[in-house]
Amino acid sequence: MAQNLTTVGFDADDTLWHNERFFQLTQDRFAELLADHADPDHLADRLLQAERRNIGHYGFGIKGFVLSMIETALEVTDNRVPGEVIAQLIAAGQDMLAHPIELLPHVEDVVGQVADRYRVILVTKGDLLDQERKLAQSGLGDLFDAVEIVSDKTTPVYQDIFDRHAEGPQRGMMVGNSMKSDVVPMIDAGGWGVFVPGQLTWALEHAEAPEDHPKFYQINDLSGLTDILDAVG
Incomplete structure (x- = not known):
């Protein structure tokens, strides 16, 4: 041979x-922000469903992850998620895009x-x-x-x-x-x-x-x- x-x-x-740990930290923050609307396990399942649906639209990576979080936040709050929460999710995505290697x-x-x-x-x-x-x-x-x-x-x-x-x-x-x-x-x-x-x-x-x-x-x-x-x- x-x-x-x-x-x-x-x-x-x-x-x-390292990469996935930054996604996990952001997902933990996502759970905190939506704690009044969904328990963490249920929220994680809903987010994973959104990510699976959206791969064909957004591909893999941070931007698709952030859009899936926003979509999930809208779903679990019946479109009543506060604008401040959306702003914090966008900021979390920007932090992920800037994290050091x-x-x-x-x-x-x-x-x-x-x-x-x-x-x-x-x-x-x-x-x-x-x-x-x-x-x-x-x-x-x-x-x-x-x-x-x-x-x-x-x-x-x-x-x-x-x-x-x-x-x-x-x-x-x-x-x-x-x-x-x-x-x-x-x-x-x-x-x-x-x-x-x-x-x-x-x-x-x-x-x-x-x-x-x-x-x-x-x-x-x-x-x-x-x-x-x-x-x-």
């Missing part, structure tokens, strides 16, 4: 830097080591401007041979990306914290998928692990990636 792998793709949010453990060293041996690409989804900002602030930009910011991560998307930046997905690997977005569709495209569980995972990113597949791996953090690369070749 020597030289079988030529290109390694990395997810960004919650694989290279904090790299996860081992990221800079491991990505640098991988870049010395393989072509390295960043494959991420979400708001274009926000993802570009986070990459610029991360200090990792020079390590990547290519950056792909996509509306969603599906098998055809990975097929296209690795056709353009590698010799096809069969010679590519995707590393990320989402089983649904980073691992399963990449394996379905013919490549390797490496799952790095995050501390927090958005409910809509859960999927069953392809545990019996020979190209599936799981590691606790990125420090375990080099052993996988040594084994794959």
